[in-house]
Structures are given as structure tokens and as C-alpha cells.
Amino acid sequence: MIKVKNLSKSYEEVEALKNISFDVKSKEIFGLIGPDGAGKTTLMRILTSLLLFDDGEVEVMGKSPIKDYQFIRNNIGYMPGKFSLYEDLTVEENLSFFANIFGTTIEKSYNLIKDIYQQIEPFKNRKAGALSGGMKQKLALCAALIHYPKILFLDEPTTGVDPVSRKEFWHIIKKLHEHDITIFVSTPYMDEANLCDRIALIDKGEILNIDQPQNISKVFDKHLYGIQCREGNYQLMKHLRAYEHFDSVFPFGEQVHYTDQRNEDITEGIYQFLESKGLSDIKLEKIESTIEDVFIRLMTKN
Numbered sequence: 001m002i003k004v005k006n007l008s009k010s011y012e013e014v015e016a017l018k019n020i021s022f023d024v025k026s027k028e029i030f031g032l033i034g035p036d037g038a039g040k041t042t043l044m045r046i047l048t049s050l051l052l053f054d055d056g057e058v059e060v061m062g063k064s065p066i067k068d069y070q071f072i073r074n075n076i077g078y079m080p081g082k083f084s085l086y087e088d089l090t091v092e093e094n095l096s097f098f099a100n101i102f103g104t105t106i107e108k109s110y111n112l113i114k115d116i117y118q119q120i121e122p123f124k125n126r127k128a129g130a131l132s133g134g135m136k137q138k139l140a141l142c143a144a145l146i147h148y149p150k151i152l153f154l155d156e157p158t159t160g161v162d163p164v165s166r167k168e169f170w171h172i173i174k175k176l177h178e179h180d181i182t183i184f185v186s187t188p189y190m191d192e193a194n195l196c197d198r199i200a201l202i203d204k205g206e207i208l209n210i211d212q213p214q215n216i217s218k219v220f221d222k223h224l225y226g227i228q229c230r231e232g233n234y235q236l237m238k239h240l241r242a243y244e245h246f247d248s249v250f251p252f253g254e255q256v257h258y259t260d261q262r263n264e265d266i267t268e269g270i271y272q273f274l275e276s277k278g279l280s281d282i283k284l285e286k287i288e289s290t291i292e293d294v295f296i297r298l299m300t301k302n
């Protein structure tokens with residue numbers, strides 16, 4: 001559905017995308033995972049024909065976003081990160097407006113949007129500007145789906161959304177998948193990566209890895225340890241960074257995740273070192289890496 005080869009885009013001196021290549025298969029949920037400024041919005045705007053690129057090849061449904069932008073716009077749905085519907089129109093007026101543009105009606109698309117629309121229908125006469133954040137998001141999603149798109153582009157749909165609404169939103173995405181829509185979604189949240197069929201990890205305009213989430217979490221080239229102590233993570237990290245065999249350390253919930261330059265069992269040595277620094281109640285375990293561990297490691301190397 002999407003093919004990208006050696007794509008580059010700069011904004012004057014900022015290289016937002018550096019020679020990236022990937023493809024997205026039909027009916028996939030493809031996640032673009034990366035921190036702020038990684039290049040996610042730039043890529044999304046190029047694929048949706050809203051931004052020109054400098055170099056490379058891009059095809060969306062076999063068409064060029066430059067030459068065939070009209071075809072692409074008629075066949076995709078795009079939900080930008082920022083709410084961009086008409087705040088002074090009601091919920092129903094907004095949807096009728098977008099349905100009209102695409103030569104359709106709310107009724108014709110009802111089967112696709114009904115699960116989402118039913119949640120905002122009680123407020124159909126309310127102005128969009130007066131809706132809560134979660135409701136605005138559902139309205140924007142209905143508008144993006146009103147013409148039965150073949151690909152749905154979602155730019156950070158869950159950023160700033162509370163955990164319950166985030167879960168609800170992903171439930172909706174999974175259900176849309178049943179309608180054979182290909183979904184291209186960006187997010188800064190690593191826990192959402194596991195909900196995608198495949199993900200691309202992106203940082204500073206470069207793709208660091210592309211694979212199924214379960215495969216990515218295995219690509220870790222070191223033993224990983226979870227450590228905690230009574231004195232807390234700040235003290236723990238300060239001392240670990242000064243340890244002669246230190247390789248990496250970062251906070252992870254109640255623990256810190258640590259790697260060592262040595263590959264053998266280092267458990268005893270670490271206990272002794274930390275105790276010699278006055279730390280107490282030390283708990284240390286060898287753990288499996290998560291996607292976040294892999295991402296941080298790849299980013300550090302990058």
C-alpha cells in the first residue's frame with residue numbers, strides 16, 4: 001500500500017528525514033514510533049500529499065503523492081495531531097460538511113463509523129469547540145473515515161490523552177482493521193508499539209529498525225539487569241555511572257535498567273560495588289528487554 005525508497009526532506013538546515021526506506025502492506029497496522037522531533041509528522045504529511053520532499057521515491061496505493069495527489073486525497077483518511085475541524089460548527093454539521101466534500105452522507109458511512117459515532121451522537125448538536133478532548137478526537141476520527149478510506153493516517157492520535165481513553169482508542173483502531181483498512185499510525189508511546197502488526201523505530205530522521213514488535217524486543221545485544229535499592233534510583237544511577245564496567249543505565253519505573261561492558265555473570269561484583277558505596281536493600285535481577293530498551297539502546301548508538 002505504501003512504498004518509500006531513499007526518502008529525504010530538509011527544512012533549510014534541519015534534515016528532518018534522512019534517506020529512509022520502508023513499505024507498508026495492505027491491511028497492516030503499521031506504527032511509526034519515535035520521540036518529539038523524530039520526523040513523524042514530516043513523513044505523514046509527505047505520504048498524505050500535503051508536503052513536497054527533496055529526494056527519493058514515494059508511492060501510496062501505487063500512485064505518486066505529487067502527480068496523483070487528488071487520487072490519494074480521495075482514498076485516504078488523515079487525522080492530524082492537532083484538532084483541525086470547525087470549532088464553531090456542531091458535531092453533525094462537521095460530519096455532514098466532510099461527507100459532502102467527498103460526495104457521500106453520514107448514513108452511507110454509518111456502518112463503518114457507527115461504533116465511534118454512537119459515542120458522540122448524544123452531543124450531535126453541540127459545537128465542536130465545546131467538546132471534551134476525547135470527544136473531539138472521536139469526531140475527528142469519524143470525519144477521517146466518512147468516505148471509507150483505504151488507508152487511514154493517524155498522527156499521534158493518543159498524545160495528551162488519558163490512559164483510559166488511550167485504551168479505548170486502540171480498541172477502535174483494532175476494530176477498524178476488521179473493515180480491511182490499512183492503518184499508518186505514529187506515536188511517542190512505546191507501550192502502543194505492541195498493538196501494531198509491524199513498527200518502524202524512528203529517531204532524528206532515521207529509521208533505526210523495522211519489524212514485528214515481538215521481534216524488535218529481542219534485538220538487544222547485551223545482558224540486561226533490573227536493579228533497585230532503598231536509597232532510590234538517583235543514587236543508584238549516580239554510582240552505577242561511576243562503576244568501571246558501566247555500559248548503560250536508565251530509569252525504568254521503580255527499577256533502573258543496567259548493562260555492563262562484560263558479558264559474563266556480573267551479579268556478585270555489582271552487589272559488592274553498590275554495598276561498598278553505602279547502598280542497601282539492593283535487588284538485582286536479569287531481565288528480558290522490552291521495545292523501549294531496544295529503542296533507547298539504538299538511539300544512544302545513533
Ligand SMILES: Nc1ncnc2c1ncn2[C@@H]1O[C@H](COP(=O)(O)OP(=O)(O)OP(=O)(O)O)[C@@H](O)[C@H]1O
Nearest residue numbers: 011014015016034035036037038039040041042043
Ligand atoms: N516547518 C518547519 N520548519 C523548520 N523545521 C521544521 C519544520 N517542521 C518540522 N521541523 C523540524 O523537523 C524535525 C522533524 O519534525 P517533525 O514535526 O516531523 O517531528 P515529529 O516526530 O512529528 O515530532 P513532533 O511530535 O514534535 O511534531 C524537527 O527537528 C523539527 O523541528
